Amino acid sequence: MAELVGNLLVAQSGGPTAVINASVAGVIHEAGRHECIEEIYGGLNGIFGILREDLIDLNDEKAKAIEGMRFTPAAALGTCRYKVDFKKKPEKAAQDMDRLFQVFAAHNIRFFFYAGGNDSQDTSHKIHEEAIKRGYDLRVIGVPKTIDNDLPYTDSCPGYGSVIKYNAATVMEIGVDVGSMATDDGSCCIVEVMGRSAGWIAAGTVLAKRSPIDPPHIILLPEIPFEEEKFLAKVKETVAAFKYCIVVVGEGLKNAAGEEIGADKTRVDAFGHPVLSGAADRLAEIVQGKLNTKTRTVKLGYAQRAAAHFASLTDANNAFACGEAAVRAAVEGKSGYMVKIVRNPVTDAAGRTTIKWSTDIHPLAEVANVEHFIARDWIDEDGFLPNDKFIEYARPLIEGEVKPIMEGGLPKYVTLEKNRVDKQLSPLA
Amino acid sequence: MAELVGNLLVAQSGGPTAVINASVAGVIHEAGRHECIEEIYGGLNGIFGILREDLIDLNDEKAKAIEGMRFTPAAALGTCRYKVDFKKKPEKAAQDMDRLFQVFAAHNIRFFFYAGGNDSQDTSHKIHEEAIKRGYDLRVIGVPKTIDNDLPYTDSCPGYGSVIKYNAATVMEIGVDVGSMATDDGSCCIVEVMGRSAGWIAAGTVLAKRSPIDPPHIILLPEIPFEEEKFLAKVKETVAAFKYCIVVVGEGLKNAAGEEIGADKTRVDAFGHPVLSGAADRLAEIVQGKLNTKTRTVKLGYAQRAAAHFASLTDANNAFACGEAAVRAAVEGKSGYMVKIVRNPVTDAAGRTTIKWSTDIHPLAEVANVEHFIARDWIDEDGFLPNDKFIEYARPLIEGEVKPIMEGGLPKYVTLEKNRVDKQLSPLA
Numbered sequence: 001m002a003e004l005v006g007n008l009l010v011a012q013s014g015g016p017t018a019v020i021n022a023s024v025a026g027v028i029h030e031a032g033r034h035e036c037i038e039e040i041y042g043g044l045n046g047i048f049g050i051l052r053e054d055l056i057d058l059n060d061e062k063a064k065a066i067e068g069m070r071f072t073p074a075a076a077l078g079t080c081r082y083k084v085d086f087k088k089k090p091e092k093a094a095q096d097m098d099r100l101f102q103v104f105a106a107h108n109i110r111f112f113f114y115a116g117g118n119d120s121q122d123t124s125h126k127i128h129e130e131a132i133k134r135g136y137d138l139r140v141i142g143v144p145k146t147i148d149n150d151l152p153y154t155d156s157c158p159g160y161g162s163v164i165k166y167n168a169a170t171v172m173e174i175g176v177d178v179g180s181m182a183t184d185d186g187s188c189c190i191v192e193v194m195g196r197s198a199g200w201i202a203a204g205t206v207l208a209k210r211s212p213i214d215p216p217h218i219i220l221l222p223e224i225p226f227e228e229e230k231f232l233a234k235v236k237e238t239v240a241a242f243k244y245c246i247v248v249v250g251e252g253l254k255n256a257a258g259e260e261i262g263a264d265k266t267r268v269d270a271f272g273h274p275v276l277s278g279a280a281d282r283l284a285e286i287v288q289g290k291l292n293t294k295t296r297t298v299k300l301g302y303a304q305r306a307a308a309h310f311a312s313l314t315d316a317n318n319a320f321a322c323g324e325a326a327v328r329a330a331v332e333g334k335s336g337y338m339v340k341i342v343r344n345p346v347t348d349a350a351g352r353t354t355i356k357w358s359t360d361i362h363p364l365a366e367v368a369n370v371e372h373f374i375a376r377d378w379i380d381e382d383g384f385l386p387n388d389k390f391i392e393y394a395r396p397l398i399e400g401e402v403k404p405i406m407e408g409g410l411p412k413y414v415t416l417e418k419n420r421v422d423k424q425l426s427p428l429a
Numbered sequence: 430m431a432e433l434v435g436n437l438l439v440a441q442s443g444g445p446t447a448v449i450n451a452s453v454a455g456v457i458h459e460a461g462r463h464e465c466i467e468e469i470y471g472g473l474n475g476i477f478g479i480l481r482e483d484l485i486d487l488n489d490e491k492a493k494a495i496e497g498m499r500f501t502p503a504a505a506l507g508t509c510r511y512k513v514d515f516k517k518k519p520e521k522a523a524q525d526m527d528r529l530f531q532v533f534a535a536h537n538i539r540f541f542f543y544a545g546g547n548d549s550q551d552t553s554h555k556i557h558e559e560a561i562k563r564g565y566d567l568r569v570i571g572v573p574k575t576i577d578n579d580l581p582y583t584d585s586c587p588g589y590g591s592v593i594k595y596n597a598a599t600v601m602e603i604g605v606d607v608g609s610m611a612t613d614d615g616s617c618c619i620v621e622v623m624g625r626s627a628g629w630i631a632a633g634t635v636l637a638k639r640s641p642i643d644p645p646h647i648i649l650l651p652e653i654p655f656e657e658e659k660f661l662a663k664v665k666e667t668v669a670a671f672k673y674c675i676v677v678v679g680e681g682l683k684n685a686a687g688e689e690i691g692a693d694k695t696r697v698d699a700f701g702h703p704v705l706s707g708a709a710d711r712l713a714e715i716v717q718g719k720l721n722t723k724t725r726t727v728k729l730g731y732a733q734r735a736a737a738h739f740a741s742l743t744d745a746n747n748a749f750a751c752g753e754a755a756v757r758a759a760v761e762g763k764s765g766y767m768v769k770i771v772r773n774p775v776t777d778a779a780g781r782t783t784i785k786w787s788t789d790i791h792p793l794a795e796v797a798n799v800e801h802f803i804a805r806d807w808i809d810e811d812g813f814l815p816n817d818k819f820i821e822y823a824r825p826l827i828e829g830e831v832k833p834i835m836e837g838g839l840p841k842y843v844t845l846e847k848n849r850v851d852k853q854l855s856p857l858a
Contacts, residue, residue, distance in 0.1 A: 073602050078611075165839070168839055170736070173731075173732065173738065177445050180445050298729065299726065302607060395837060409824070
């Protein structure tokens, strides 16, 4: 095989994470080691920006900015929710593909890396197939990214370890706070975390438990249909035992009919407008109304996926390694793969097991649009807590702390200068 | 003056903070240096528990647990919302005082330290006055504590620096996250923080701004009456300029009529029950409804005051120093005072100003029930952002990071063994 020489394009897609920039830093770092890679470009706002030829020259960024990406949350290149959708909009998708390959050709892009979740892996797969169809020599490698942890084949998804580390610490802290105020009247606090369909994020807060009596006492996963009576009985039992109860709920919690608890259509204001509220607020109304137990809510929202001030070093390192591995695979001639994280347990002479992390690649054709859920036997029979199997899986993902550079008491996150690559094409119609 | 010899009692009251345990650690640390202090007792759940003779022996705790209190959030001794209320319940209050002094006498308590906010300082003041009236030789010193930062005379309140450090970092992180997703459609994120009447906590998030264009773009303080039209115009202008807008709101935001925005009585479910929601959700409905701008909310709730994983070292050190100073003052014969924090700016040869912190004491008679608000001239004329005067005040409070001991990727907070002191009295009726 003749060596492919040309330019590299990396972009980010979907909801940001605390470590998605670490993956881009890994791509840039590894790319610098290969002569076949000439220019290193970043696509702004994912495919959305690439269609507009919004490219920046990453070699023009300061070295310390690239280094700072290893601890800077959110998408330094900007991200998008744009999908090249051959199923629902085949005509538009075909137009997009034409334009994409015009942009690739105009800038001699030969190595393309897209960091994202399920949709983005699907997009990468489509681009890989199109390149073959069009006879355009291109290496496409997907870089996994999603706090939802729902990509298949990879041990875990970069971003997940950090979100559960932060959320578990937060639930632990809320737990000691509420516990220290507990009186005979009892109280309840409900913490809402992200996760529309898979409960990986909510489940991860179980790591806050160092003993069976520690909070969180109840974790409600979107996978387990919500049963109000059973839930109220469990809250009541917990308050009776400990004087307080900490509940974690995944935002996408559903009832047996598949309706989201937090998207209750009966909640309207005086003008008939739907009231914006979430699963936690809805549950608080139920607990307060039916048990007369004082209940407060916490909704971590975007804070949880951006919390680089307490990100997992294991997660950040794995994210970086995924970026490096993507470039290595492409340089070796691979295309149409997603990088995956591999866990290698190593037991030392004293019987202690630690994890050695590595990467491998998996065909995008098998990855795209497959959603990975928590196994039912990783959750207690009553559905209220993940069990030891889950904990054994999740614990190593939160090891170690990323140490952002601090200035004036706050993290000094980096921003890129974003020097634009000259456009070669006429603007997008 | 004959030296007073006897036992010490320390207790915690009101909402916990990330550093209220540091104050107790300071009390214990300093108490160990004075021979006139014999036993060191902790009162469980503040006055509420002391009335029940629920005392523990703090000298019986492990040294590393006491040390660990310097980075452990919440109230290690337990806290309470109980008030000895001579105004509303004079008979009950008189009974409580009788009982309190029975407990003090039964355990030879001669040094009493109460860490808390306005109500607790009032309680300390009452106890001091009662001791004089009863001719019971007792030294009472109040230790300041409140994330609300609304105690007078002290430069700042232990707990405040940590809550604004965490909140500012969180708003900064949410800002880069939302900014990296921003598209021409525009988006808004509203972060709700604590603060019922004073806006100190909301104001503190301004520290996230390193340049005028940085988020937060709007901070809504409870002190400034909310004007919907003016607010919407500002959000619209911000989204037009930056494609996104980050709003911080103090939970107690009120309209011109003094009604809380988040406690809107028009919000009921299909059964007529009031909908539990907060200021942020209400504002999100307004922004989404009137501007058609996609809006998400974050409600930090208890997480913000318990976030010892990112507490301010300055704050924790000041909290510890307040505990030490309380004991020193009492040993020197003072009673009826609150410790206050004093800021001493020191300018070096290069013209750089740093703060040297010290403590002093202030008569409780002047402190009790006085609420300290942000000066109006520390806030921009349009009321949407604190100005440089506020920033100059707040910045030094968030300097440095507390480093909790970590285990398995999470902070290893301490719990006390709580060995009970034998009860001497008959149970409380």
